[in-house]
Amino acid sequence: MKLGIVGAGMIVKDFLSISHLLKDIELEAICGTPRSEDTLNELKDKYGIKKVFCDYDELLNSDLDIIYIGVPNNLHFEFAKKALDADKNVIVEKPFTSTYKESLILSDLARKKKLFLFEAITNQYFPNYKKIKELLPTLGNIKIVQCNYSQYSSRYDSFKEGKVLPAFDPKFSGGALMDLNIYNIHYVVGLFGKPENVEYYPNIERGIDTSGVLILDYGKFKCVCVGAKDCKAPIANNIQGDKGCIYQDTPANVCKRFELLMNDGTSSEVNENNYEHRMVNEFIEFSDAVKNNDLERCYKMLDHSLIVSEVQTIARHKGGIIFPVDDFTETES
Structure with missing residues (x-):
């Protein structure tokens, strides 16, 4: 399963520290803001991630099976919806979204498209x-x-x-x-x-x-x-x-x-x-x-x-x- 990671903060680093235990997951790409590019490249080298992106649209246009979203809480809905719209399966960090209405929108979209959303x-x-x-x-x-x-x-x-x-x-x-x-x-x-x-x-x-x-x-x-x-x-x-x-x-x-x-x-x-x-x-x-x-x-x-x-x-x-x-x-x- 080709995984694309969004974010370079504490939770993403925590996940990467255990990624070697996940035999079915390939660390295909990581994406962040241009100001975090140095950190992204450090993580790429440390954990063997294949590609670095500083543009989320470019990440979504790449060959990935699932997107892991580890960005600040207020961005969970926006990033998850954009990934689902691009026909990508999604894992989004807790809390799922900021509001119940946002959660319903994501749930309905995933089910309509028969995509995985965790x-x-x-x-x-x-x-x-x-x-x-x-x-x-x-x-x-x-x-x-x-x-x-x-x-x-x-x-x-x-x-x-x-x-x-x-x-x-x-x-x-x-x-x-x-x-x-x-x-x-x-x-x-x-x-x-x-x-x-x-x-x-x-x-x-x-x-x-x-x-x-x-x-x-x-x-x-x-x-x-x-x-x-x-x-x-x-x-x-x-x-x-x-x-x-x-x-x-x-x-x-x-x-x-x-x-x-x-x-x-x-x-x-x-x-x-x-x-x-x-x-x-x-x-x-x-x-x-x-x-x-x-x-x-x-x-x-x-x-x-x-x-x-x-x-x-x-x-x-x-x-x-x-x-x-x-x-x-x-x-x-």
Whole structure:
């Protein structure tokens, strides 16, 4: 599978560091802005990428099977749509898009053209996460779910000094919900589906959420998701049922070992992840789906991404966080 990469930032470098483990993926090309050309060429030489482009249209006109989009959040929709319009399969980094409406447009276009469209969201593909899903019935009736991903950002120091970087800029679709809490939303929605109601209580500075508490109401149980970039706390995911709980002390984006703690006093530790790096499993599954022309698997994950996109859009609007691309004709509940 011939892969074209868009971007030269941290997430792209992270992906390239594990690309040698992806036997079905050929690093055909990388594309960025003219000002990043030196970095692009360094990455080309380091990882054996065949071609460098500084023009996205030229990249799309080349012989590629799939495009991996690792650009700032606010550009995900524009770059993904352009790739789909050019009949290219697409992997787009999380968060899928800035708004639910954008997600629907991409989803409809991919299905119409019978193209693959994936959101690169790590936790859905970990063996540990799949094991948690398998063990849920042993917990009895779920009562409370808690996910806390609080990680103090060095960029917050700059933000307090008046320097606004993309991670804290509404123009770039930044903020704690889009950066950290989005992993919690994926984690919960992947296990329990679409919530009945969404509420978001953010700490807002200069129009962006530096941290916030997301409440997902599932009727018979409640879920609290905390995402913070302006403070830190022990990271934990807890799924509490009336027969026992699952406790995990790693972030939702890496989903490492977890404990199964039962009310009868028995406990066990589980760790079935087979790769140390968080990005390997997702890209293996992406390439396997494309290789086997498994659109059904792709579109099932796309349906999941749509629910997450709808949840984050509703949450932002209820919390008063508005992006330039927001369209208030979108349906909210």
